[in-house]
Amino acid sequence: MSQQRKTLPAEDGFSMPGEHQPHSEVWMSWPMRPDNWRMGAKYAQQAFVAVASAIARRTPVVMLVNHAQYANARMQLPAQIKVVEMSYNDCWMRDMGATYLLNQAQQRRGVSWQFNAWGGLVDGLYFPWDLDNAVAEKMLNLTEDDIYCAPFILEGGSIHSDGEGTLYTTEECLLHPSRNPGLSKRQIETHLQNYLGIDKVVWLPQGLYDDETNGHVDNIMHVVKPGEVVLTCCDDPSDPQYAISKKAYQVLSSQSDAKGRAIKIHQLPMPGPLYMSEQEAEGIEPSAGMKRQAGERLGASYANFLISNGQVIFPLLDERTDQQARDVLQQAFPEHQLIGVEAREIVLGGGNIHCITQQIPRSKSLAG
Amino acid sequence: MSQQRKTLPAEDGFSMPGEHQPHSEVWMSWPMRPDNWRMGAKYAQQAFVAVASAIARRTPVVMLVNHAQYANARMQLPAQIKVVEMSYNDCWMRDMGATYLLNQAQQRRGVSWQFNAWGGLVDGLYFPWDLDNAVAEKMLNLTEDDIYCAPFILEGGSIHSDGEGTLYTTEECLLHPSRNPGLSKRQIETHLQNYLGIDKVVWLPQGLYDDETNGHVDNIMHVVKPGEVVLTCCDDPSDPQYAISKKAYQVLSSQSDAKGRAIKIHQLPMPGPLYMSEQEAEGIEPSAGMKRQAGERLGASYANFLISNGQVIFPLLDERTDQQARDVLQQAFPEHQLIGVEAREIVLGGGNIHCITQQIPRSKSLAG
Numbered sequence: 001m002s003q004q005r006k007t008l009p010a011e012d013g014f015s016m017p018g019e020h021q022p023h024s025e026v027w028m029s030w031p032m033r034p035d036n037w038r039m040g041a042k043y044a045q046q047a048f049v050a051v052a053s054a055i056a057r058r059t060p061v062v063m064l065v066n067h068a069q070y071a072n073a074r075m076q077l078p079a080q081i082k083v084v085e086m087s088y089n090d091c092w093m094r095d096m097g098a099t100y101l102l103n104q105a106q107q108r109r110g111v112s113w114q115f116n117a118w119g120g121l122v123d124g125l126y127f128p129w130d131l132d133n134a135v136a137e138k139m140l141n142l143t144e145d146d147i148y149c150a151p152f153i154l155e156g157g158s159i160h161s162d163g164e165g166t167l168y169t170t171e172e173c174l175l176h177p178s179r180n181p182g183l184s185k186r187q188i189e190t191h192l193q194n195y196l197g198i199d200k201v202v203w204l205p206q207g208l209y210d211d212e213t214n215g216h217v218d219n220i221m222h223v224v225k226p227g228e229v230v231l232t233c234c235d236d237p238s239d240p241q242y243a244i245s246k247k248a249y250q251v252l253s254s255q256s257d258a259k260g261r262a263i264k265i266h267q268l269p270m271p272g273p274l275y276m277s278e279q280e281a282e283g284i285e286p287s288a289g290m291k292r293q294a295g296e297r298l299g300a301s302y303a304n305f306l307i308s309n310g311q312v313i314f315p316l317l318d319e320r321t322d323q324q325a326r327d328v329l330q331q332a333f334p335e336h337q338l339i340g341v342e343a344r345e346i347v348l349g350g351g352n353i354h355c356i357t358q359q360i361p362r363s364k365s366l367a368g
Numbered sequence: 369m370s371q372q373r374k375t376l377p378a379e380d381g382f383s384m385p386g387e388h389q390p391h392s393e394v395w396m397s398w399p400m401r402p403d404n405w406r407m408g409a410k411y412a413q414q415a416f417v418a419v420a421s422a423i424a425r426r427t428p429v430v431m432l433v434n435h436a437q438y439a440n441a442r443m444q445l446p447a448q449i450k451v452v453e454m455s456y457n458d459c460w461m462r463d464m465g466a467t468y469l470l471n472q473a474q475q476r477r478g479v480s481w482q483f484n485a486w487g488g489l490v491d492g493l494y495f496p497w498d499l500d501n502a503v504a505e506k507m508l509n510l511t512e513d514d515i516y517c518a519p520f521i522l523e524g525g526s527i528h529s530d531g532e533g534t535l536y537t538t539e540e541c542l543l544h545p546s547r548n549p550g551l552s553k554r555q556i557e558t559h560l561q562n563y564l565g566i567d568k569v570v571w572l573p574q575g576l577y578d579d580e581t582n583g584h585v586d587n588i589m590h591v592v593k594p595g596e597v598v599l600t601c602c603d604d605p606s607d608p609q610y611a612i613s614k615k616a617y618q619v620l621s622s623q624s625d626a627k628g629r630a631i632k633i634h635q636l637p638m639p640g641p642l643y644m645s646e647q648e649a650e651g652i653e654p655s656a657g658m659k660r661q662a663g664e665r666l667g668a669s670y671a672n673f674l675i676s677n678g679q680v681i682f683p684l685l686d687e688r689t690d691q692q693a694r695d696v697l698q699q700a701f702p703e704h705q706l707i708g709v710e711a712r713e714i715v716l717g718g719g720n721i722h723c724i725t726q727q728i729p730r731s732k733s734l735a736g
Contacts, residue, residue, distance in 0.1 A: 003447045067455040070502065074509070079371045083509050085454050087435040134438065141442070141451050 002141045005109065005148050008194040014101035014109050015197025018163030019307045020225045022362040026055050026308055027139065029064035029091040029356075030073045035126075035287035036090055036349050038280055045076060047345040048091075051313060051353055052081050054339045058309040059359075064088065064135070086138060087131040089117070092351055094218065095155035097358035098136040100145065101197065108363035109146040111195050112136035113154040117289075118213050119178035120153075125212060125289040125350070143360060150195045152188075153179045157216040157355050159192070164226040165199035165258030167192055172206040172215030179214075200258040204248045208232065209241040211299040212290075218354045220248060222303045224332045227261040232301045234270045241270055266332040269325055271318035274298040280348055290350070300344075304352030305329070308359060312336045315343030315352050370509045373477065373516050376562040382469035382477050383565025386531025387675045388593045390730040394423050394676055395507065397432035397459040397724075398441045403494075403655035404458055404717050406648055413444060415713040416459075419674075419681060419721055420449050422707045426677040427727075432456065432503070454506060455499040457485070460719055462586065463523035465726035466504040468513065469565065476731035477514040479563050480504035481522040485657075486581050487546035488521075493580060493657040493718070511728060518563045520556075521547045525584040525723050527560070532594040533567035533626030535560055540574040540583030547582075568626040572616045576600065577609040579667040580658075586722045588616060590671045592700045595629040600669045602638045609638055634700040637693055639686035642666040648716055658718070668712075672720030673697070676727060680704045683711030683720050 009015070028051070031037045031044040038044075052061045056078065064086040065073040074083045088096065095118070098110035113136065117129035140147045160168040173179070174188055183191070189201050207215025221231045231248055234241040252263050274297070281294035302325040305314035312333050316322050322340065330338055346352055377383070396419070399405045399412040406412075420429045424446065432454040433441040442451045456464065463486070466478035481504065485497035508515045528536040541547070542556055551559070557569050575583025589599045599616055602609040620631050642665070649662035670693040673682035680701050684690050690708065698706055714720055 001448045001450075067499065067502070070506065074505075080369045082369070082512065085506055087453065131435065134435070137442075138438065138453055144450065 002144050003146045005146050009101050009109065009111065009148050010194050010197040013103040013197075015165075016099060016161040016163070017102050017361045018161055018223060018225065019359060020223070021163055023059050023308050023359040024362040025060045025062055025360045026306070027062045027064065027093050027097060027358045027360065028052055029086070029088055029093050030066070030069055031091045031349065032066060032069045033090050035285040036290055036292070038283040038348060040283075043345040044349055047341070047343060048356065049076050050341045051346075051356065053078055054313045054341055055306065055308055055311070055357065056080055057339075058311050064093070084142070086135060088135050089126060089129050089132045092157070092355050093358040094157045094355045096132040096135045097156060098139045099156055099196070100360050102361055102363060106362075106364040108361065109148065110136070110140045111148045111150050112140065113150045113156075114152060115155065116153050116178070118155065119176070122178035123214070124178065126287065127289070148195060150191065152183065152191055155213065155216065156358060157213060157218040157351075159196070160217055160221070160223045161196060161198060162223045162226040162257065166202060166226070167196060167198040167200070168202045168204065168217050168221065168223065168229070170204045170207045170215045170217045170220075173213065173217070176214045198258065202251065202255055202257070204251055206244045206247065208299050208301050209239075209244055210297045212350050219299055219301050219304050219352065220245070222305060222354070224266065226259065227257055228264040228266070228332070230266040230268050230303055230328065230332055232270055232303045233267040239273065266328055268302045268328050269321045271300045271302065271321045271325075272298070274300045274318060274347070276348060298347045299350065300347045301352065302329070304354040306353050306357045306359070307333070307336070310336055311339055313339050313341060313353055315346070316340040317343060317347065370512050371514045373514050377469050377477065377479065377516050378562050378565045381471040381565075383533075384467060384529040384531070385470050385729045386529055386591060386593065387727060388591070389531055391427050391676050391727040392730040393428045393430055393728045394674070395430045395432065395461050395465060395726045395728065396420055397454070397456055397461050398434070398437055399459045399717065400434060400437045401458050403653040404658055404660070406651040406716060408651075411713040412717055415709070415711060416724065417444055418709045419714075419724065421446055422681045422709055423674065423676055423679070423725065424448055426679050432461070452510070454503060456503050457494060457497050457500045460525070460723050461726040462525045462723045464500040464503045465524060466507045467524055467564070468729050470729055470731060474730075474732040476729065477516065478504070478508045478511075479516045479518050480508065481518045482520060483523065484521050484546070486523065487544070490546035491582070492546065494655065495657070516563060518559065520551065520559055523581065523584065524726060525581060525586040525719075527564070528585055528589070528591045529564060529566060530591045530594040530625065534570060534594070535564060535566040535568070536570045536572065536585050536589065536591065536597070538572045538575045538583045538585045538588075541581065541585070544582045566626065570619065570623055570625070572619055574612045574615065576667050576669050577607075577612055578665050580718050587667055587669050587672050587720065588613070590673060590722070592634065594627065595625055596632040596634070596700070598634040598636050598671055598696065598700055600638055600671045601635040607641065634696055636670045636696050637689045639668045639670065639689045639693075640666070642668045642686060642715070644716060666715045667718065668715045669720065670697070672722040674721050674725045674727070675701070675704070678704055679707055681707050681709060681721055683714070684708040685711060685715065
């Protein structure tokens with residue numbers, strides 16, 4: 001049973017766990033928009049199958065799919081991946097999916113945020129986004145968890161929780177005029193505390209350079225565990241990413257987390273910079289919002305990985321830097337199994353492995 | 369996990385339980401077609417809520433709903449009823465849903481039949497029916513049961529199993545040229561044996577008079593338990609139903625079931641006959657197949673009830689006969705809780721309580 005709650009998660013004792021904590025499932029949704037994914041999304045679908053298969057080695061995976069693509073998805077995916085029909089506009093489960101919370105007794109509830117396709121009528125990527133916006137509540141009905149409807153716009157990729165009271169985000173995204181222009185930074189922080197049960201927000205100034213999400217935190221850094229993060233860094237002072245990463249490094253190294261710990265930073269290399277090729281741009285249908293074209297710089301980052309039940313599923317992006325990224329990640333996650341998945345086709349659509357996945361934390365309820 | 373099986377259920381030891389056996393869930397789907405359900409399906413929706421609520425007193429109910437009606441269904445239904453998005457053309461779960469099977473160890477699998485909207489291009493009720501035809505496989509994926517795809521057309525409402533080897537059906541429906549014109553009666557019987565694991569078919573000649581399903585067995589009789597049925601009878605020799613019911617009675621009273629038992633028959637009264645009123649016909653959009661109009665005789669029968677976990681949810685249809693029907697049912701089900709639900713709005717759409725429900729037998733698997 002899934003009921004709407006009219007109270008606030010924090011006052012009910014619920015908070016957002018860290019991604020390093022145990023998962024019961026990971027949810028994804030199937031790519032199909034021909035104005036975002038080249039060649040009728042066929043290459044992207046192969047990449048999503050590879051990501052789902054990697055996660056499924058340790059964690060049950062649910063793949064949502066529109067009716068029109070149901071039979072195709074069911075055929076392409078291994079039998080152990082559960083396919084569930086759902087309507088949506090594009091397929092970014094991190095951003096449109098519910099954010100799940102736990103209390104001390106490991107009971108589970110979830111937050112349904114408002115979603116406006118990364119900017120609504122100001123600078124959103126497509127219109128309409130009504131189907132995406134309905135996904136989180138449907139998801140919570142399916143998993144039979146109670147629902148908190150948050151009265152403001154937020155995408156799951158714009159926040160990282162360490163599960164011990166610290167939330168990482170960016171000013172670039174959360175204070176952007178296309179999200180919640182009527183709310184001050186202080187009011188947004190209060191909402192984050194109320195709906196995520198966290199104590200402290202660490203505000204990075206910006207996310208990855210030229211990222212069409214207005215700087216989601218999940219494309220520049222990731223939480224390894226409480227007090228420890230990985231951050232995409234850039235060693236070319238002439239690259240716009242250089243100054244952005246430097247400022248992020250300064251914030252992270254000068255602040256303490258909610259528990260008063262200094263934050264340890266692992267520096268990930270930046271791939272590329274990578275650009276969309278002529279051939280890659282050819283098979284994309286025109287779109288008013290996304291404007292994919294040859295020569296466009298890709299928002300590629302190794303920080304956009306998923307931690308799930310002892311595995312780290314990370315993107316392979318550039319053979320010049322993949323091994324170095326793997327080494328940094330293995331140092332940060334010495335006990336985890338690392339699985340690299342070819343992710344360029346996902347990056348061509350504007351995101352990466354973390355963006356297309358949404359973990360559901362393990363609970364003590366039967367439904368979990 | 370749900371896998372396609374290429375073998376036959378009977379050879380794998382699976383068969384269809386009786387409806388009187390324990391259920392884990394009952395599935396329904398939400399009415400919304402304005403060319404079948406008057407007044408934008410609003411009255412029908414109220415009736416479906418009442419049926420779902422009655423079943424949910426003892427058995428968890430899942431309600432499928434198209435995206436366009438999701439929010440409305442979620443609002444109208446009590447919280448304990450699980451709402452799940454799915455595409456379909458109309459909402460007859462009995463006929464488009466999967467038929468679930470159990471083996472001796474109480475493991476569960478299911479059959480997905482071909483569905484053609486009660487007659488396809490010959491005399492089907494609407495076109496297209498592609499979404500309905502995809503429901504059974506999606507359902508089996510959701511419940512994580514293995515799937516047998518049957519290579520012929522069959523609706524769940526055209527069969528009744530006693531769970532001990534006997535299947536009841538009608539020649540009118542299963543031999544109709546709009547179903548499987550290439551198959552002989554013998555071949556159809558073999559298919560039923562192979563896919564339902566049954567030993568004997570009891571063939572009634574016809575179903576209810578003027579029923580647009582081509583005479584589904586579930587609108588004229590119901591299995592109480594092995595060796596015992598209820599049958600709709602008619603005491604007016606001038607009514608076409610009189611001869612139909614008499615022939616059915618003769619077949620049932622002259623045959624033995626798969627275990628060699630004589631079949632005990634409880635005689636249910638026929639309501640009415642009932643007809644669609646001018647007012648009821650007014651709010652229905654035109655349709656080529658269904659042709660709903662004032663004066664049309666309704667396929668109303670008390671036999672079209674649902675047995676679920678110690679309850680019998682039966683239709684209230686006509687205050688002149690409701691009490692008599694209840695008395696017969698209480699005699700047939702002396703230990704069951706009887707719940708009468710106002711069902712005229714469902715009958716106006718061409719079916720009744722049994723037609724809009726599909727039970728999932730309780731299994732020993734975790735998913736059950």
